[in-house]
Amino acid sequence: EVQLVESGGGSVRPGGSLSLSCRGSGSGFSDSFIAWVRQAPGKGLEWVATISDVGSTYYADIIKDRFTIFRDFAENIVYLQMNSLKPEDTGKYYCQKVPENEDAWRSLPGQYEYRGQGTQVIVSS
Numbered sequence: 001e002v003q004l005v006e007s008g009g010g011s012v013r014p015g016g017s018l019s020l021s022c023r024g025s026g027s028g029f030s031d032s033f034i035a036w037v038r039q040a041p042g043k044g045l046e047w048v049a050t051i052s053d054v055g056s057t058y059y060a061d062i063i064k065d066r067f068t069i070f071r072d073f074a075e076n077i078v079y080l081q082m083n084s085l086k087p088e089d090t091g092k093y094y095c096q097k098v099p100e101n102e103d104a105w106r107s108l109p110g111q112y113e114y115r116g117q118g119t120q121v122i123v124s125s
Helices: 102-107
Strands: 002-007 009-013 018-026 035-039 044-051 058-059 067-074 079-083 091-098 119-123
Touching: 002 009, 002 091, 018 035, 018 091, 018 119, 035 079, 044 067, 044 079, 044 091, 058 067, 079 091
Parallel strands: 009 119
Antiparallel strands: 002 018, 018 079, 035 044, 035 091, 044 058, 067 079, 091 119
16 A cells, blocks of 8 residues: 655745655555646646656646656655746645556546645645
8 A cells, every 4th residue: 555645735926836745655656656636626637747667757738847747766755846837737736646557647637546635736926
């Protein structure tokens, strides 16, 4: 079993930055594909980014070049560095362990093996 705990959310003005953390524990975290997904108020889940077990990264077009996903294998943490934030980035961000199937985690953000409790991001002037 894998446990995931997100942190780092908060309120920021447009153009600002936040760094989210997803600390993992339990067997298999370091061998897992980990994805960040988000849910804006009143909307469905949206896939944001995924990092593979060997550090390959994948991004949704809507956040590409603004967000960076990376992982610290020694500390069992996956980060999401978010720059140039926009009001439309507001939402609850979740990290989740996902299968290796790219089609699954790109198109079905609600499918996961384990998920954290989420961290709130608010981008507002």
